[in-house]
Structures are given as C-alpha cells and as structure tokens.
Amino acid sequence: xxxxxxxxxxxxxxxxxxxxxxxxxxxxxxxxxxxxxxxxxxxxxxxxxxxxxxxxxxxxxxxxxxxxxxx
Amino acid sequence: xxxxxxxxxxxxxxxxxxxxxxxxxxxxxxxxxxxxxxxxxxxxxxxxxxxxxxxxxxxxxxxxxxxxxxxxxxxxxxxxxxxxxxxxxxxxxxxxxxxxxxxxxxxxxxxxxxxxxxxxxxxxxxxxxxxxxxxxxxxxxxxxxxxxxxxxxxxxxxxxxxxxxxxxxxxxxxxxxxxxxxxxxxxx
Numbered sequence: 001x002x003x004x005x006x007x008x009x010x011x012x013x014x015x016x017x018x019x020x021x022x023x024x025x026x027x028x029x030x031x032x033x034x035x036x037x038x039x040x041x042x043x044x045x046x047x048x049x050x051x052x053x054x055x056x057x058x059x060x061x062x063x064x065x066x067x068x069x070x071x
Numbered sequence: 072x073x074x075x076x077x078x079x080x081x082x083x084x085x086x087x088x089x090x091x092x093x094x095x096x097x098x099x100x101x102x103x104x105x106x107x108x109x110x111x112x113x114x115x116x117x118x119x120x121x122x123x124x125x126x127x128x129x130x131x132x133x134x135x136x137x138x139x140x141x142x143x144x145x146x147x148x149x150x151x152x153x154x155x156x157x158x159x160x161x162x163x164x165x166x167x168x169x170x171x172x173x174x175x176x177x178x179x180x181x182x183x184x185x186x187x188x189x190x191x192x193x194x195x196x197x198x199x200x201x202x203x204x205x206x207x208x209x210x211x212x213x214x215x216x217x218x219x220x221x222x223x224x225x226x227x228x229x230x231x232x233x234x235x236x237x238x239x240x241x242x243x244x245x246x247x248x249x250x251x252x253x254x255x256x257x258x259x
Contacts, residue, residue, distance in 0.1 A: 013172030019163060019241065026215060026222050026240045027233075046174035053181050053248060060185045060197055061216045067194060 010036045017047050021054055077117045080126060081110050087127065088134050095138055095213045097206040101145065105137040112137075135218055139228065142210065146229040150207050150239075158205040162245035181256055193255060200250035208243035211236060 009032065012020075017040045020033055029037065041048055072080070088109060092102035112133050113119075119129065142149050167175040184193040204212060214225050226236055 013168075014174045015163065015166075015168045015172040018166070022241050022244050023237060025244060026237060046177040049180060050174075050178040053178060053252075054244075056181050056183065056185060057244070057248060057251070060193065063185055063190070064194055064197055065217060065219075 010039055012036045012040050014040075014044065014047055017041075017044070018050055021047070021051050025054065025058065072117070074117070078114070081113050081130075084127060084130055085110070088130060091131065091134065091217070092138060094202065095210065095217060096141060097209055101141050105134060105141050108137045109134045139218060139220075142214070143228050146231075149210055150229055150231055150235070158208065158242075160242075162242055162249055165249060166245075179252060179256055181252075184255065196251065196255045200247050200254065203250060204243055204246060208239050208246065211239045212243035212247070215240065 017037060020029060020037050023029065024037075041051070085106060088106045089102060092105045093099065096102045096105065109130060113130060169175045184190070201209065201213070211225065214220050214228075215222070220228070222233065222236055222240075225231065226233055
C-alpha cells in the first residue's frame with residue numbers, strides 16, 4: 001500500500017481488520033473502528049470471506065447451545 | 072412421580088450434566104461439586120419440574136447458576152493457569168499475512184456447514200475443538216458462548232480487566248477457527 005495512504009487514520013490492513021472482526025464478537029467497536037472496517041470491506045476481497053467464517057462460527061455456537069440441551 | 076422415580080430420573084442425568092460442567096470448568100473436582108449441588112437443589116424441590124421432558128432443561132438452568140458461583144469463588148485460579156508459551160501465542164500470527172499485513176491468500180470459503188446435512192458431524196468437530204482450547208481460554212470463551220454472559224459481566228464475576236479478557240477471547244476465537252479449518256473444512 002502507498003505509505004501516504006497508510007498514514008490515513010481510517011486505512012487499515014487485513015491483519016488489523018481481522019482483529020477487529022474477531023473483537024466485534026465480544027465488544028462494541030468505537031465509531032472510528034467501525035468506519036475503518038466498512039471502508040476496508042468495500043475494497044478488500046479476502047476480509048469479507050474471513051467475516052463470513054466468523055459469522056458461521058457465531059451461528060454454529062448458537063446451534064451448539066440449543067442442540068446440547070436436547071440430546 | 073414417586074420420590075424414588077424422581078431420584079432415579081435425576082441420577083440418570085448425572086453424566087449429561089458432568090459433560091457440560093467439565094467443558095466449562097476444566098477441573099474434575101469443581102465439576103463434580105457443581106453437578107452434585109445441582110442435583111441437591113433439584114431433590115429439594117421436585118415439585119418444580121412437571122415431567123421428564125423438561126427435566127434436562129431445568130437441570131441445565133440450575134447447573135449454569137452453580138457454575139457461575141463456582142467460577143466466581145475461584146476467580147483467581149480460573150484465569151491463572153495460562154502459563155505455557157503455547158497459550159500466550161497470538162493465533163493471528165499463524166495466519167497467512169504478507170509483511171504489509173494484507174492477506175497472502177484469501178481465507179477459505181466455508182459454505183454453510185451449520186445449515187447443511189453435515190450439521191451433526193460438524194457439531195462433533197466443534198465440540199472437540201472447544202475441548203482442545205487451553206483451560207483459561209476455554210472457560211472465558213464458554214462463559215460468553217454457553218453461559219451467555221456479557222464481557223462486562225465476566226469481568227465483574229472474575230475481577231478481570233477488560234483488556235485481559237479481550238486478549239484471551241481473541242486467542243480462543245482464532246484458535247477455534249484454526250481448529251475448525253484444519254479438522255472440518257480442509258478434510259472435505
């Protein structure tokens with residue numbers, strides 16, 4: 001990435017975005033982080049795939065909770 | 072139901088309750104205590120459950136309260152044994168990032184395993200992966216996902232700082248993700 005762009009407060013790399021996507025499961029992100037996340041998702045192909053993995057895990061845990069009390 | 076029937080019905084649930092207690096507490100003695108206390112509460116008010124169909128749900132509800140008490144009482148030990156170097160490693164460092172922090176290759180498309188026919192097997196893998204988490208990470212992760220406590224509530228119950236909690240949950244979630252990828256998605 002262009003080093004000048006890198007200095008802009010809302011520009012994040014995939015590694016930073018990945019950490020935010022994980023953090024979002026346990027805490028509310030401040031507005032700046034939410035905005036950085038949105039901007040990155042709009043231009044990145046890989047991070048939305050990671051985001052879907054986290055969503056799958058969230059759904060799976062929900063089912064695991066319910067199944068667990070049935071059988 | 073007669074007293075004997077109630078007694079038998081409760082004892083029959085022992086193994087089932089132990090499974091959850093073990094997974095959440097990661098300590099055999101604590102788990103035994105929490106399950107025994109649960110059965111004692113149930114025996115003291117057998118009129119509180121209508122029939123066997125609701126017995127399990129009722130018992131799990133009591134068990135969850137007993138487990139929270141147990142975690143609260145042992146708060147120091149609950150979060151202390153994250154000693155090994157392996158536990159302190161950030162799984163983010165395992166992932167395929169380039170030097171500039173961008174993905175070297177896209178993460179895998181997992182599809183919808185929680186919706187398709189493989190649900191049962193997938194749940195078994197999820198179970199095994201949860202069991203493999205280091206004790207502290209497992210306890211905190213299951214406090215979120217099984218006891219359904221908020222991050223604030225967990226910090227309060229355990230006298231933990233938010234930063235410390237978030238670091239542990241971050242590692243637990245990424246570790247679980249990695250385990251699922253290796254044991255479920257990569258093998259299909």
